[in-house]
Amino acid sequence: MPEGDSVYKAAAKLRGALDGQTLTSTDFRVPAFATVDLSGQRVTSVIPRGKHLLIRVGDDSGGRGIPTGGVSEPGTGTSTGVTIHSHLKMEGVWKIYVPGERWRKPAYLARGVLSTATKVAVGFELGLLEVVPTASEDSIVGHLGPDLLGPDWDADQALSNLLSDPARPVALALLDQRNLAGLGNVYANELSFLRGVRPSTPIGEVTDPARLVALAHKAIMVNRDRPSRNLTGLPRGKPQYWVHGRRGDACLRCGTRIESEQLGTGPTDTRFAWWCPSCQK
Ligand SMILES: [Zn+2]
Incomplete structure (x- = not known):
């Protein structure tokens, strides 16, 4: 299992590549989310929570609503944004490339590909990848105790x-x-x-x-x-x-x-x- 410090570093890397950027294409190579397309939406934040990585998309841009297909019911929040939730589990890693650059891991191991005009973030061998309404993030990370690396540390x-x-x-x-x-x-x-x-x-x-x-x-x-x-x-x-x-x-x-x-x-x-x-x- 990953340690929280690895997840924190992965979030920092993803933040540098994606935060504030508009996604030009997304590719979720997970059956339940294969049809989800977040292109045209903006990444608003990248947050590590314990060992979970949360990439929030479209939250403050009016959004395009909640994608269908394997997505749980939205919570009571009014946000229309979605969260790309990943967990690295044993072998998972996010790598950052520039468009056209050759990936240094086999493409069949890629679970998620998030592209912007200048960067391509590829999640390889992720233990978990899903897209959920940001309003229902609590169902993913709400059970966690105080986060050693989070603002809520207690x-x-x-x-x-x-x-x-x-x-x-x-x-x-x-x-x-x-x-x-x-x-x-x-x-x-x-x-x-x-x-x-x-x-x-x-x-x-x-x-x-x-x-x-x-x-x-x-x-x-x-x-x-x-x-x-x-x-x-x-x-x-x-x-x-x-x-x-x-x-x-x-x-x-x-x-x-x-x-x-x-x-x-x-x-x-x-x-x-x-x-x-x-x-x-
Ligand atoms: Zn000893």
């Missing part, structure tokens, strides 16, 4: 959400986007290491959980502006993560071999966890 609310289910393993509690939005498996494991707790430790037993929340915010804010994610602070060529993906390797602090196991039981609640048996008691 550490107290995030803490309260996390502690609402004290028996939940800390890594799974951090991954639950309803508690706080933006963390993926990298942060869930790295934050557990940095606070000296195993990913499987019940969140209710973590000492000073407010510090865990503060550290989550600090770590993702720092990495938001870095070209590549780095939790160790070590230079390029050295490990950028303390434990994530390092099963069998030596702990960078104490030399003990990193261990890993599957965490959680359900199909939606199963993740891999890594930890140092010595640093994380």
